[in-house]
Amino acid sequence: MVRVENLTKIYEMENGPVTALRGVSLHLPAGSFVALLGKSGCGKTTLLRLIAGLESPSEGEVFCSAPRANVGYVFQEARLMPWLSVADNIRFAEWSGRERETLGDLEGILRTLGLSEFAGAFPHELSGGMAQRVALGRTLFCKPHLILMDEPFGALDWFTRKALQGDLLRLWQEGGKTVLFVTHDIDEALLLADHVVVLREGEVIDRFQVERPHPRNSAELYSLRERILFSIEGV
Amino acid sequence: MRGWGRRVLSVSGFVLLLLLWHWGSARPGWNHFLFPAPLLVLRRMASLLSGGVLARHLSASLMRVFSGFGISVLVAFPMGIALALVPVFSLLARPLLNFARQIPPLAVVPLLILGLGIGEASRIAVVVMASFFPILLNAENGILHVDRRLLEVGKTLSFSRWALFRRIAFPAFFPYFFVGVRLALSYSWRSLIGAEIVAASSGIGYMIREAETLSRSDTIICGVLVLGCVGAFSDFLLATVSARLFPWSRSGEQAQGF
Numbered sequence: 001m002v003r004v005e006n007l008t009k010i011y012e013m014e015n016g017p018v019t020a021l022r023g024v025s026l027h028l029p030a031g032s033f034v035a036l037l038g039k040s041g042c043g044k045t046t047l048l049r050l051i052a053g054l055e056s057p058s059e060g061e062v063f064c065s066a067p068r069a070n071v072g073y074v075f076q077e078a079r080l081m082p083w084l085s086v087a088d089n090i091r092f093a094e095w096s097g098r099e100r101e102t103l104g105d106l107e108g109i110l111r112t113l114g115l116s117e118f119a120g121a122f123p124h125e126l127s128g129g130m131a132q133r134v135a136l137g138r139t140l141f142c143k144p145h146l147i148l149m150d151e152p153f154g155a156l157d158w159f160t161r162k163a164l165q166g167d168l169l170r171l172w173q174e175g176g177k178t179v180l181f182v183t184h185d186i187d188e189a190l191l192l193a194d195h196v197v198v199l200r201e202g203e204v205i206d207r208f209q210v211e212r213p214h215p216r217n218s219a220e221l222y223s224l225r226e227r228i229l230f231s232i233e234g235v
Numbered sequence: 236m237r238g239w240g241r242r243v244l245s246v247s248g249f250v251l252l253l254l255l256w257h258w259g260s261a262r263p264g265w266n267h268f269l270f271p272a273p274l275l276v277l278r279r280m281a282s283l284l285s286g287g288v289l290a291r292h293l294s295a296s297l298m299r300v301f302s303g304f305g306i307s308v309l310v311a312f313p314m315g316i317a318l319a320l321v322p323v324f325s326l327l328a329r330p331l332l333n334f335a336r337q338i339p340p341l342a343v344v345p346l347l348i349l350g351l352g353i354g355e356a357s358r359i360a361v362v363v364m365a366s367f368f369p370i371l372l373n374a375e376n377g378i379l380h381v382d383r384r385l386l387e388v389g390k391t392l393s394f395s396r397w398a399l400f401r402r403i404a405f406p407a408f409f410p411y412f413f414v415g416v417r418l419a420l421s422y423s424w425r426s427l428i429g430a431e432i433v434a435a436s437s438g439i440g441y442m443i444r445e446a447e448t449l450s451r452s453d454t455i456i457c458g459v460l461v462l463g464c465v466g467a468f469s470d471f472l473l474a475t476v477s478a479r480l481f482p483w484s485r486s487g488e489q490a491q492g493f
Binding site (some may be wrong): 052053054068069071072075077079081082083092093095096097098112122124138142220 | 343373384385387388390391392393394395398402403407481482483484
């Protein structure tokens with residue numbers, strides 16, 4: 001689905017160049033759920049933005065078998081259009097000029113994400129969790145084959161995060177989607193992903209496979225959690 | 236506080252002032268030449284209204300305000316966008332515009348009369364000068380403050396450049412622009428009355444100046460009250476429109492709190 005080869009990103013700052021990614025190579029098989037794990041500033045978001053085409057790499061290349069229109073992106077903040085209702089935010093991609101058949105079913109998405117009662121509400125009337133659900137709905141409306149998610153639940157409370165993790169897992173298990181999920185929460189990565197990639201200082205340090213079936217119990221994954229933690233810390 | 240309580244409180248200041256005025260005018264030592272009793276002013280207002288004098292002057296002022304204001308919107312709107320988006324134009328025009336906006340419109344009235352004559356053109360030009368800059372600066376700010384993060388959403392949804400502008404930049408920009416429009420309308424009124432006091436043969440400003448030469452302070456107060464009412468009403472209309480169109484924006488919130 002996605003292959004990243006020798007990706008390097010250098011930002012030219014006032015104090016000189018800053019290397020955000022150095023020689024990252026990665027492969028995301030179709031249908032996989034990969035978590036990108038690492039401390040703040042390790043290059044996770046940069047990698048995601050390069051894959052999404054929001055930025056250009058300094059070196060290396062991104063190969064994606066899905067057309068650009070089939071790549072969805074969920075940002076850390078909901079980034080909803082404040083002048084549009086929930087329903088209009090979800091079907092925002094209609095203005096991208098795609099064929100109607102290539103887009104999703106609005107009613108179905110509203111139902112799946114528990115937003116049917118809020119279809120006419122505006123973003124300033126929503127809680128953080130609701131807004132993030134709408135952002136997820138907006139991405140799902142494009143029927144993406146690849147979903148890039150940048151710490152989408154990072155700003156939410158524990159209960160809302162759990163609920164949305166459940167929603168996401170259910171949607172992924174329905175099949176047909178590859179997910180690249182950026183997080184700094186090891187438990188979240190272990191709960192959701194079937195592959196965990198650890199980034200440190202702009203480099204891929206380790207890769208782990210999580211073979212446990214869903215739903216997972218964090219106690220069962222204790223030893224893997226410890227190994228990932230050591231890998232992130234570099235000890 | 237909401238609903239009726241809020242409304243009652245917002246008009247109670249006016250009522251209190253009116254009562255104080257009425258009470259003061261009945262006391263010995265009150266300067267009736269400068270501040271006639273409210274009932275006398277009311278009577279004068281009724282005669283100005285029934286004789287059609289007020290309507291004639293008000294329509295002349297309104298015509299000038301809306302002509303000048305309309306010209307400003309038409310010129311300042313595209314110019315503000317160009318300032319934000321075209322660096323060469325910004326470099327070229329900004330120093331000139333910064334210089335020009337420091338000049339009070341009334342300071343150039345004599346020059347305008349020399350150049351455009353004593354007709355409507357010079358008075359409309361004063362309104363244009365007063366209302367131009369709030370629209371220009373808010374149009375520029377509106378473009379500069381479009382949330383880049385929202386534009387990125389459009390990019391991830393494969394929007395064309397036109398769709399990015401039409402569906403994201405333009406709606407995000409409009410509340411800022413509207414704040415400029417509100418300010419500009421208010422400035423238009425202020426400057427027009429100055430211009431009419433200096434050189435005009437009709438309009439509320441002219442009516443006030445004529446009243447001064449005839450020592451009719453009741454007419455002057457009528458003119459001032461009309462100015463306040465028309466200005467407040469037009470701002471209220473724009474604020475209501477703003478609150479309806481942009482309920483999410485700061486300008487919308489301010490408008491709701493009007």
